[in-house]
Amino acid sequence: MLRRITPYLFVLPLLAFIAVFTYVPIVQSVNLSMREWDFLSPTKPFVGFDNYRLLLDSREFWNALRVTAVFALFSVPLRLLLALFIASQLLRETWVSRLMRGALFLPAVTSTVAIGVVFSWVFSTDYGMMNALLTGLGLSKVAWLQEPQIALWVLIFVNTWKQLGYDIIIYIAGLQAIGTELYDAAAVDGGRKGHVFRRITVPLVMPTTYFLLMVSVIEAFQVFTIVDVMTKGGPAGATDLVVNMLYRVGFTLFDIGVGSALAVLLFILLITLAVIKSRVIGRKVHYEA
Amino acid sequence: MGIKMIAHLRNISGTAILALLGTTTLASADVTVEFWHSFGGASGEALAQIIEKFEAENADIKIDAQEIGNYNDIVTKLQAAIPAQRAPDAVIMEVTRYGLFADRGVLKDLTPYVDADPLKDDLFNFAREVGVYQGKNYIVPFNSSTPVLYFNKDIFERAGLSEDTPLGTYEDLLAAAQKITDTLGDEGITGIAAPGQFARWGLVMGNDSDLIDSVSGEIMLDAPNTIEAYEFMASLVHEHEVASPDGVTKENNGRDAFLAGRVGMMINSTGNYGRASSALGEDVAVVPMPCNKVCAVPIGGAGIGILSTSDSEVQDAAFKFISFAASPESNALWFSATGYMPINQKTAEQPLAIEALAEKPGIDVAINQLDVARGRPRPPVVTWMRASEYDLWQAMALGQREVSDVLTEFAERTRAEAERLKR
Numbered sequence: 001m002l003r004r005i006t007p008y009l010f011v012l013p014l015l016a017f018i019a020v021f022t023y024v025p026i027v028q029s030v031n032l033s034m035r036e037w038d039f040l041s042p043t044k045p046f047v048g049f050d051n052y053r054l055l056l057d058s059r060e061f062w063n064a065l066r067v068t069a070v071f072a073l074f075s076v077p078l079r080l081l082l083a084l085f086i087a088s089q090l091l092r093e094t095w096v097s098r099l100m101r102g103a104l105f106l107p108a109v110t111s112t113v114a115i116g117v118v119f120s121w122v123f124s125t126d127y128g129m130m131n132a133l134l135t136g137l138g139l140s141k142v143a144w145l146q147e148p149q150i151a152l153w154v155l156i157f158v159n160t161w162k163q164l165g166y167d168i169i170i171y172i173a174g175l176q177a178i179g180t181e182l183y184d185a186a187a188v189d190g191g192r193k194g195h196v197f198r199r200i201t202v203p204l205v206m207p208t209t210y211f212l213l214m215v216s217v218i219e220a221f222q223v224f225t226i227v228d229v230m231t232k233g234g235p236a237g238a239t240d241l242v243v244n245m246l247y248r249v250g251f252t253l254f255d256i257g258v259g260s261a262l263a264v265l266l267f268i269l270l271i272t273l274a275v276i277k278s279r280v281i282g283r284k285v286h287y288e289a
Numbered sequence: 290m291g292i293k294m295i296a297h298l299r300n301i302s303g304t305a306i307l308a309l310l311g312t313t314t315l316a317s318a319d320v321t322v323e324f325w326h327s328f329g330g331a332s333g334e335a336l337a338q339i340i341e342k343f344e345a346e347n348a349d350i351k352i353d354a355q356e357i358g359n360y361n362d363i364v365t366k367l368q369a370a371i372p373a374q375r376a377p378d379a380v381i382m383e384v385t386r387y388g389l390f391a392d393r394g395v396l397k398d399l400t401p402y403v404d405a406d407p408l409k410d411d412l413f414n415f416a417r418e419v420g421v422y423q424g425k426n427y428i429v430p431f432n433s434s435t436p437v438l439y440f441n442k443d444i445f446e447r448a449g450l451s452e453d454t455p456l457g458t459y460e461d462l463l464a465a466a467q468k469i470t471d472t473l474g475d476e477g478i479t480g481i482a483a484p485g486q487f488a489r490w491g492l493v494m495g496n497d498s499d500l501i502d503s504v505s506g507e508i509m510l511d512a513p514n515t516i517e518a519y520e521f522m523a524s525l526v527h528e529h530e531v532a533s534p535d536g537v538t539k540e541n542n543g544r545d546a547f548l549a550g551r552v553g554m555m556i557n558s559t560g561n562y563g564r565a566s567s568a569l570g571e572d573v574a575v576v577p578m579p580c581n582k583v584c585a586v587p588i589g590g591a592g593i594g595i596l597s598t599s600d601s602e603v604q605d606a607a608f609k610f611i612s613f614a615a616s617p618e619s620n621a622l623w624f625s626a627t628g629y630m631p632i633n634q635k636t637a638e639q640p641l642a643i644e645a646l647a648e649k650p651g652i653d654v655a656i657n658q659l660d661v662a663r664g665r666p667r668p669p670v671v672t673w674m675r676a677s678e679y680d681l682w683q684a685m686a687l688g689q690r691e692v693s694d695v696l697t698e699f700a701e702r703t704r705a706e707a708e709r710l711k712r
Contacts (some may be wrong), residue, residue, distance in 0.1 A: 037370045040393035126477065126533040127546065146534035183597050204494035234538050251365045252676040254389070 026267070033194025033260035040254070051261035061262070063237050067152060071241060072220035075156045079216055080209060082160070083167030091167065091175055101172065105165035112162065119158045120145070123230075138227040148238030151231055155239055158226055162260065163219070167212055174208030175201065210285045214277060218270055242266055311637040313606055320606040321351045323377040325367070328590070331563045332432075332667040341621045343610055350606045355418055359384065360591065364672065371395060371598075378548035378599040379607040381591045384419045385675065388667035390594070397597040400426040402608045408615055408633075416472055416632035418664050420592050428592030429611045432629040434558040435586040435655045435662050436491035439565055440465075444553040448472040452574060459496075459521045459581045462554070464678040469553035481554040482543030483536035483686060484522050486678060488556035490587045494663060497582040501674065501703075503666040508707065510674075511693075511700035514582065519685055520692045527688030537686045558589055559655035562628020566649065575651030577658050584661040589627060593628035621645075630655050670707040677702070 033051055035044040055061045086104065090097040107115065122129045123144035131141040144154050144189065178201065187198045202209075224243040227233060233240035233248065240248075250259025324326025328336045333356060340352045357363045360383035367390070370376045390396045403409055403426045409417075412430070420428040442452055448469040455461045463673065482493060490500060501507070509515055525532040532551070536543025547555035548568040556578065567575045578586050579636045593614065602611035613619055615632060621639030624631045628649075636642050645652055665671075681699050684690040 017298075038389075038393070039372055040390065040395055042394075120539065124542070126479065126536050127535065127542075127551065143534050143687075145538055148687075148689060231538060232679070234680060234683045235687050236680060236689045247675075251368065252361065253673055254368065 002216045005237045029260045029263050029267075032256055033264045035257050037256045038254040047257065049233045051257045053267070055256055055261050055265065060237065060240070060245060064240045067238070067240055068221055068242045071152060071156060071159075071223065072217055075159055075220055076216045079160050079163055079167050080157070080212055083164055083212070084205070084209070085169050086164070086169045087171035087175055088197070095288065100189060101165075101169065104168055107162045107254070108165040111160070112225040113229055115158065115162055116226050119154075120230050124156055145231055146235050148235055150240050151235060155223075155226055155230065159220075159223060163216070163228070167216070169206055170212055171205065191197060204247075206285045211282065214274065217257055217273060217277070221266065221270055221273075301609075302516045312678060319349055320603055321352050321353050322379055322603055322607045322610060323353045323355070324375045324379045324593075324607070324610070325355050325357045325363055326381040327363055328381075328432075329356055331538075331567065332560070332627045335623055338622060339614055340610075340617070343613045346613070347606075347609060350609065351573070352610055361676070367395075374598070376596050376598055378603045379593055379595050379610065381431065382594050384428075384430070384433075384589060385665045385667050385671045387428050387592070388422050389672045392669050393423045394597060396427045396594040397599075397604060397609065397696040398425045398427065399429065399611075400427075402612075403429065406608075406612050408612055408687060411617070411633050411635055412615065413632055414658075415588055415636055415655060415659060415662055415664065418567075419588055419590075422667055428594040429615055430590065430592040430632045431614055432560055432627070433588060433590040433632050434560045434629050435588060435658050437540070437559050437562075437651075438462075438554060438556050438576045438578055439547065439561070440554045440574050440576070441547070441550060441552070441569060441572050442574050444469060444473065444478060444550070445507075448553065456554075456576055457579050459492075459579065463525070463529060463531070464578055466525065466554060467517075467529060470531045473553075475480050476609050477551060478531050479546070479552050480531035481525060482547050482552045482556070483526050483534070484530040484556050485536075485540040485543065486675065487587070487589050488557055489519070489682065490665070491524055491556060491578050492522060492581070494585040494587055495579055495581045495583065497585070499663075500678075501666040501668075501671060503664050506666060506668055506707075508700050508703050511697045516523075516696050518581075518695050523682075523685040523688070523692055526628055526686040534687060537680070537683055560590065560629045562649075562652055563626055566628075573651070575654045577654055580661075584658075584695060586658050586662050587665050588662050589665075604707050612634055615662070624652075625649075628652055628655070630659070668707070669710045670703060673706050673710070674703050 032044070034046060034048055036047050036051075037044040090100055120128070123142045124251070125131060125141055125146060128144070130144060135141060142150065145151050182200050182204070183196065186200060191199070221241075222239055222243055222245065227239055227241050227244045229237040233244045243266070246259050246262045246266070249255050249262060292630060328335060336354065340354055340553050344350065346351060355377070357366055360381075363381060364383075366384055367380060376395075382396075386565065387396060396646065399420070403420075408429065416433055417426075419430050438456055440456070445452060445454065445465075449472060450465055450468055454465055456465060459487065462481065469480040493500060493515050496514045498512045498516040498518065499509045502509055526537055528532055533543065533546065536546070543552065544555060544557055544561065546552045547557075548565060550569060550572070559575075562575065572623045579582075593607075593611045595604050595611070599607065614623075617633045617635035617639050620631055620633045620636040621642040623629060624636060625641045625645035631637060631642060637646075677699070681690075681695050685692045685695050
């Protein structure tokens, strides 16, 4: 008997931890999404799907979803392509590549708030470094964080800059796992560089790409700190990503019911995206040569 | 070796337990008041001095003061702390945003405390009024302010403007800002800082309007004079380009640029007087708010409230501190260090206040404006309205949407929200 339950006893602490900090909040969010509550009132009247209806009817929700989709659609491929390219260049074990890996990884371990503050000043219209550079070259100033068509791209740039190092390190690990004999064989057969990359490297690094794709899409839908520090969703909603809207609705407008409904919708959306990705791309993932 | 180590560890843990017990015993002898506030820099130092004096006089009370962030941060953190049962005992609350907390029973009614305290007679009328919501006293003002117009004398001179340049109307402001930008724009100096929310409210009042009427509660966001005021403010940024858009997306940027000597004028709380003086020295000048149609300014700042969840012993101690902080001596220290207005009628008799009034030119501008100062509304919808206004201001100031469209729609939404909150 003891022998049978021993494995369960080992996983019990972790299960309890996950239950308390993940599953209970999820259930509680679903519950709150059907109630009207402002954190302060002693009662939480049940309102059914009213909060969801309110969200689906609101312009802000669709704007936030559109902005987040654009953010994810451009930042994820950009990150992965750049990371794969840079990782393939830093594969050899030289002191320069080791130094470069460290330098590129630094932003990933730097405080996001600090990064946001620094880049706020870099992209400041009248006092920023970017515009000082532009005006020095005789060009006119750009309202980086005040122009709705530009502000989101600034955030994509900053987020890519921050996350790139992590992606590079993971890609380097993936690339190093590919056996050299395959490249040797390709060389013997006279395979060109591009051909070798397309036919050997890309398919065999697919598990890494798949992992990074999963992680980065989820991360793109959960970006908050950079937005909060740099734009607070502005100008005029141009960078109002879903989590920023969730925070605003829940914690500055006191509508925890609608905020929870938004969290539940985001959860469903991410699960759906994960399932689609696993169905569409998962089949193309090769784990063996 | 092993036995020695175990014995050593036992000694250490024994000592630690004793130390812990000792600390607990000491701590339980005092009443500790957890106090959340929003003051850093010179204001934070002045507050620390007041707390130090209070604790010296009241050895049995400890004030655990914690700087949480700005007023918005305090509201957000407090809101999250209440259901988690981690709320403080006393908290600084901005004068238009405590209504929601009073309405929901989070704040204790301080009327009996105030009635039994010298503050009842000593506070200025305006100061007493800002703490009253639906007939009950929920906060006691600590830092009261009105917006004032600051300008940089050196920038004025370099732009060919005299110190007596008229700045009493929107037209005057624009003309001066335009002159500065035209003359010194190449040096990266702009005419005026984009007005922050408090300044916007002030400019609306000076145009004979309001955002929400403080007496009737009527939503006035779409009143013609409010629209006109917003059109003027937005035009400073996107039409006349005399105010940097940086101050639109980040309101403190405008203030920081003024303090750094990169902006000619700034409309901001009188509570920035200390900061402006230390940054710009004798170059800073303070004049009253423009009276475009009428002379009227909003009363801002914050007061200290007590949480109804705290133990009564702690609440008593918290009020003792509140009363001390609003006393003439403390208030004089606070006024002279920060520029926030005196709230106690006896403050002016204090040597520190007399000295400040004599030696700090412009520190009395806000006091002189009190004749035209108006209280602001504080029903629960104000919190929502103020939180929502930032985004809309950005859209207007950056020229993305028509001011009248934005304010008409915003007024409708605010009315609907007011109805919802009432329910």
